[in-house]
Amino acid sequence: MNEEAQPPSPRERLYRRERRSVPAARAFAREALAEWGVHERADDVVLCVSELATNALVHGVPPGRGFLVRLLPCGDGVRVEVHDSGDGVPAVPQTDVREPGEGGRGLLLVSELADKWGVGERAPGKIVWCEVGIT
Template sequence: MPAAREFARRALADWGVGEARTQDALLCVSELVTNAVRHGVPPGRGFRLRLLRAGEALVRIEVHDSGPGHPRVADPAEDGDERGRGLLLVEAVADKWGVGERDPGKIVWCEVGLSRWLS
């Protein structure tokens, strides 16, 4: 996961993204990559991290994996386990997030708006 964060940090710096939104995007990268490694990558497979810049408006973060299932936001009332809260964090700091189809697997993505956060 450190390599994924460093890749994202460099891309965001190259794009001139301000520090506040860089931190939000890096948190999203960490959580989505962690979820992919823990739940979406079958043995012998990897994942793909993609960052896309959409003009001055936003950065889209995508994590592609080949595992089954559909991630969901954990309900804090369900149990006292401190794990499984990654998508809650993504939901809190990203402007949008969702899951797309991939064969095999899925793409978990989020978008972080930039317009007021550019350096």
């Protein structure tokens, strides 16, 4: 991130439960990163946003609800949070996801791209987050 007097302000946006929300979340992330002057690993951050938003949309957002994407500067990197109101705790699949078909790759990608990731509590629901270091 740019070494300026003021740290970048956190950004957040609420999305509806609809497929077009995922590309909108990617565009939102790209815009925020560009405003912050983050170029290194920007594609990794955007892909993490995409995968976490997709998981929220498919698994974590009940009908009539939405999800929140929050981007925050964190140390020498960026923290991505996706808040949803669904039950359950996401986990990296333990089965072989190399088989054809959909599903199972999102958190695997996040776990490979991000420096760390996890799940936090929220009432109702959860916050799935990851942090990507920018040097």
